[in-house]
Amino acid sequence: MLQTLRESAGLWRMPLPTPTLPPATTTNHYLVGERRAVLVDPSAPARLSQDKLVALVEEAREAGIAIEALFLTHHHGDHVGAAADLRARLGLPVWAHARTAELLPELAVDRCVKDLEVIAENADGSPWQVIHTPGHAPGHLVIWHAATAVLVAGDMVAGEGTILVDPRDGHMGDYLASLEKMAHLHPRALAPAHGEVLHEAMAVLAHYRLHRLAREHKVLEALPPTWTAPDALLPTAYGDVSRLAWPIALRSMESHLIHLAELGQVARHGARWRRLP
Numbered sequence: 001m002l003q004t005l006r007e008s009a010g011l012w013r014m015p016l017p018t019p020t021l022p023p024a025t026t027t028n029h030y031l032v033g034e035r036r037a038v039l040v041d042p043s044a045p046a047r048l049s050q051d052k053l054v055a056l057v058e059e060a061r062e063a064g065i066a067i068e069a070l071f072l073t074h075h076h077g078d079h080v081g082a083a084a085d086l087r088a089r090l091g092l093p094v095w096a097h098a099r100t101a102e103l104l105p106e107l108a109v110d111r112c113v114k115d116l117e118v119i120a121e122n123a124d125g126s127p128w129q130v131i132h133t134p135g136h137a138p139g140h141l142v143i144w145h146a147a148t149a150v151l152v153a154g155d156m157v158a159g160e161g162t163i164l165v166d167p168r169d170g171h172m173g174d175y176l177a178s179l180e181k182m183a184h185l186h187p188r189a190l191a192p193a194h195g196e197v198l199h200e201a202m203a204v205l206a207h208y209r210l211h212r213l214a215r216e217h218k219v220l221e222a223l224p225p226t227w228t229a230p231d232a233l234l235p236t237a238y239g240d241v242s243r244l245a246w247p248i249a250l251r252s253m254e255s256h257l258i259h260l261a262e263l264g265q266v267a268r269h270g271a272r273w274r275r276l277p
C-alpha cells in the first residue's frame with residue numbers, strides 16, 4: 001500500500017470520503033516523514049475508511065517508520081472528524097496549533113505545536129517543519145520540507161474545488177499574507193487537503209492571490225456610496241459564479257468587505273456597507 005500512495009520522499013497520500021465542501025468529496029490523509037512521522041488530518045468518518053488508515057499505519061510501522069502523532073492542519077470537521085476514534089484505536093496523541101485546540105473544546109489536543117517547530121523527519125535527517133498560516137482558519141498550519149521543496153498545504157489551496165474564507169472563523173487579510181508567506185518559501189509542490197498534489201506551486205500561489213485581489217476589486221467596484229446590503233452586490237461582483245454557489249459567495253464577500261474596511265476603503269453600519277470616497 002505504501003508504494004502506491006507515495007507522492008515524494010517521506011510523503012504518502014490517501015484520499016478518503018469526508019463531509020466536505022462540494023465539489024470535493026474527499027480529504028487527503030497524508031503520512032509525513034520517514035524516520036519520525038505524523039498522520040495528517042484524520043477525518044474520514046466511515047469505519048471502512050478508518051480500517052484503511054489503521055492498515056496504513058501498521059504497514060508503515062513494519063517498514064520502520066515511527067508514527068508519533070495525529071496532526072491537525074486546522075479545526076474544521078473535514079480535517080478532524082476521525083481524530084478521537086483513531087486516537088483510541090492507534091494510541092496516538094493529537095497535535096495541533098493552540099488556536100485549533102481552543103476551537104475544539106470537545107477534542108483534547110495533547111500537544112500544541114508552534115510556528116517553525118519540527119514535527120517529522122526523513123531517513124536522511126531532513127526535517128518537516130510547521131509554518132503558521134492563519135486566514136482560512138486562525139490555527140492553520142502547513143508543513144514544509146525544504147530538502148524537496150514540498151509544502152503540505154492543508155486548506156490554503158485546493159487541488160479540487162475552492163477555498164472558502166468564512167468571516168465566522170477566517171480572515172481575508174491574514175489569508176492573503178499567509179499565501180505570500182508560502183510563496184517566500186519557493187515551494188516546488190503543494191500537497192493540498194483536497195484533490196491531487198499541485199506541481200506548479202509558485203503559479204498556483206500567484207493565481208490564488210491574484211484571484212482574491214481581483215474579486216475584492218470587483219466587490220469594491222460594485223459597492224455604491226450609499227448604505228447597501230451585501231446580497232445586492234452578488235449579480236455584479238459574483239455574476240460569473242453559479243447562483244447555487246451564491247450563499248457561499250456571500251460569506252466570502254463579507255470577508256472581502258471586512259478586509260476593505262480594515263484598509264479604510266469601505267464602512268460598515270450593522271449589516272449594510274458603503275464605499276468611502
Ligand SMILES: [Zn+2]
Pocket residue numbers: 074076136137155
Ligand atoms: Zn477548512
